[in-house]
Amino acid sequence: MPQTIAEQILSNAAGRRVEAGDLVVVSPDLVMTHDSLTPSIVRIMKEDLGIARVFDPSRVAVVIDHVAPASTVGTANAQNEVRRFAREQGIRLFDVGRGICHQVLVEEHLARPGMLILGSDSHSTSYGAVGAFGSGMGSTDIALALGTGKTWLKVPETIRLVFEGRFRAGVDAKDLALRVGRELTIAGATYCAVEYHGLDWLDLPGRQTLASMAVEIGAKAGIVPPTGAALDGLAPPSWLAFDPSAPVSREHRIDLSSLEPQVALPHAVDNVVDLGEVAGKPVDVVFVGTCTNGRYADLRIVADLLNGRRIAPGVRLMVSPSSSLVFERAASDGTLARLVAAGATVTAPGCGPCMGRHQGTLGDEEVCLSTGNRNFKGRMGSPSAQIYLASPHVAAATAITGSITHPAEVI
Amino acid sequence: MARVWLFGDDVDTDQIVPGRYAPYMRPGEDVAQFAFIEARPDFASDAQPGDVIVAGENFGCGSSREYAPEALRRRGIGAVIARSFARIFYRNAVNLGIPVFVSATLAESLADGEQVTLDAGTGRLTSQSGSHELPAPPAFVREILDAGGIVAYVRSTGHFPGEPGGGGQT
Numbered sequence: 001m002p003q004t005i006a007e008q009i010l011s012n013a014a015g016r017r018v019e020a021g022d023l024v025v026v027s028p029d030l031v032m033t034h035d036s037l038t039p040s041i042v043r044i045m046k047e048d049l050g051i052a053r054v055f056d057p058s059r060v061a062v063v064i065d066h067v068a069p070a071s072t073v074g075t076a077n078a079q080n081e082v083r084r085f086a087r088e089q090g091i092r093l094f095d096v097g098r099g100i101c102h103q104v105l106v107e108e109h110l111a112r113p114g115m116l117i118l119g120s121d122s123h124s125t126s127y128g129a130v131g132a133f134g135s136g137m138g139s140t141d142i143a144l145a146l147g148t149g150k151t152w153l154k155v156p157e158t159i160r161l162v163f164e165g166r167f168r169a170g171v172d173a174k175d176l177a178l179r180v181g182r183e184l185t186i187a188g189a190t191y192c193a194v195e196y197h198g199l200d201w202l203d204l205p206g207r208q209t210l211a212s213m214a215v216e217i218g219a220k221a222g223i224v225p226p227t228g229a230a231l232d233g234l235a236p237p238s239w240l241a242f243d244p245s246a247p248v249s250r251e252h253r254i255d256l257s258s259l260e261p262q263v264a265l266p267h268a269v270d271n272v273v274d275l276g277e278v279a280g281k282p283v284d285v286v287f288v289g290t291c292t293n294g295r296y297a298d299l300r301i302v303a304d305l306l307n308g309r310r311i312a313p314g315v316r317l318m319v320s321p322s323s324s325l326v327f328e329r330a331a332s333d334g335t336l337a338r339l340v341a342a343g344a345t346v347t348a349p350g351c352g353p354c355m356g357r358h359q360g361t362l363g364d365e366e367v368c369l370s371t372g373n374r375n376f377k378g379r380m381g382s383p384s385a386q387i388y389l390a391s392p393h394v395a396a397a398t399a400i401t402g403s404i405t406h407p408a409e410v411i
Numbered sequence: 412m413a414r415v416w417l418f419g420d421d422v423d424t425d426q427i428v429p430g431r432y433a434p435y436m437r438p439g440e441d442v443a444q445f446a447f448i449e450a451r452p453d454f455a456s457d458a459q460p461g462d463v464i465v466a467g468e469n470f471g472c473g474s475s476r477e478y479a480p481e482a483l484r485r486r487g488i489g490a491v492i493a494r495s496f497a498r499i500f501y502r503n504a505v506n507l508g509i510p511v512f513v514s515a516t517l518a519e520s521l522a523d524g525e526q527v528t529l530d531a532g533t534g535r536l537t538s539q540s541g542s543h544e545l546p547a548p549p550a551f552v553r554e555i556l557d558a559g560g561i562v563a564y565v566r567s568t569g570h571f572p573g574e575p576g577g578g579g580q581t
């Protein structure tokens with residue numbers, strides 16, 4: 001019987017053939033932690049579990065991205081604790097300025113097809129972009145994984161999403177990710193793995209956008225089959241065979257050629273409408289960034305659509321490149337200069353204002369259109385602020401006019 | 412007696428503890444005081460040990476932040492009973508030893524502020540409207556909860572749930 005990608009990866013990690021519904025103990029290929037939670041993870045591992053050393057430093061990566069650079073004495077001290085831990089354990093540390101964990105692990109080829117990757121961050125589903133099983137867990141699970149090299153999992157059933165056709169101009173993978181949320185709902189894939197079919201042609205950034213938002217439908221993992229030119233240099237292991245006839249719990253089809261730009265309204269990621277229903281809504285802030293849409297391709301879309309124009313008076317355009325490589329590339333070819341000339345504020349690579357902790361926290365009643373992945377009440381600051389989620393195309397059009405705008409209107 | 416705190420569907424972890432109130436941002440402060448600080452300030456000020464959270468679908472969706480259930484645990488919450496849970500929250504709550512129950516109907520038969528008694532061991536909840544038998548969690552979840560959380564479970568048994576006995580290490 002053919003297996004889903006999730007079953008194949010978990011079988012490999014368990015060392016025996018497993019199938020959906022099995023409770024298994026597995027060894028992760030990689031464990032990722034970030035600055036926000038590493039101190040609590042270290043405390044649980046050392047004090048509660050009584051384990052002094054991580055199971056295998058070569059299979060651990062630590063990234064300082066959530067509040068980078070530090071914003072208070074407290075976060076600065078916590079980050080020094082993280083640095084000391086990485087040094088003492090011989091773990092690879094990606095320090096302030098390198099970028100968002102999910103982007104960095106893909107850029108460094110630490111995340112590869114067929115791997116089981118556990119992260120202390122819910123958007124660890126992002127690693128599905130390269131055909132890995134990535135899943136987020138809490139501090140205690142991650143501490144156990146670091147200390148013992150193992151975790152327990154229930155092998156998930158798989159939902160197969162089949163995409164037909166191609167995007168129209170001005171529509172991109174973010175619209176698709178929002179559309180998936182709209183059709184499956186915020187809890188529609190809880191406990192399930194999602195496989196995305198029909199995307200052989202999609203580039204890596206588009207796959208990252210889609211996989212990062214798998215958690216917004218509750219999924220345990222969201223995996224794009226590791227086929228197509230996007231995966232150049234990332235060959236899948238020989239045991240990983242993508243089989244579209246593997247038994248799944250549910251199949252759902254979406255036609256890309258009729259897809260309109262999508263917008264998630266406050267305060268839920270699945271509160272999604274076609275852009276037309278919310279066009280004209282004035283905004284105070286446009287934010288381009290996060291692990292979902294802070295890549296070079298996204299910055300480039302925004303700079304190209306701005307095309308020499310200034311952003312609307314009274315609007316702030318915040319841009320947080322998702323990594324140092326993104327930053328460098330956008331700087332060296334003039335993309336950043338074009339954004340700044342248009343009136344953008346560029347922050348250090350990292351999570352930026354995504355979680356409302358620093359660098360652009362929203363005030364009371366402010367309205368933000370964000371290319372991020374969550375619009376929960378209070379996510380970016382004041383609980384009375386309103387967050388709309390959309391694509392980089394829509395972000396650019398909205399920055400130009402000052403209200404939510406269809407990209408076709410500014411081309 | 413314990414008070415019922417009634418919530419709707421899709422309560423996300425940003426509501427339980429906003430990221431700005433994380434221990435990372437507020438070192439030295441007890442995260443327990445920030446439970447529902449903005450979404451439900453009366454909970455933040457009045458919830459008492461033993462009180463019960465009763466909610467709709469998908470409780471705890473969003474971030475993996477364990478300090479959300481940790482805030483509820485430190486608050487002494489007696490149980491979280493929801494129509495369904497988000498995956499990471501459920502796992503975190505079980506790992507921390509917080510009694511969690513899935514009940515399709517309970518939220519409809521209780522009112523916010525109602526007084527109930529709950530025996531988390533047997534799952535019997537008694538309210539003015541009568542007595543409710545909460546469905547027992549899966550056996551491995553029960554075992555983790557009985558041990559007082561996953562750390563105590565692994566330390567005492569030497570293995571993970573689902574792993575043949577003795578095969579693990581701590």
Ligand code: SF4
Pocket residue numbers: 066100101102121123289290291292350351354355373
């Ligand atoms: S960019 Fe936002 S969603 Fe992504 S890892 Fe950082 S805080 Fe989380």
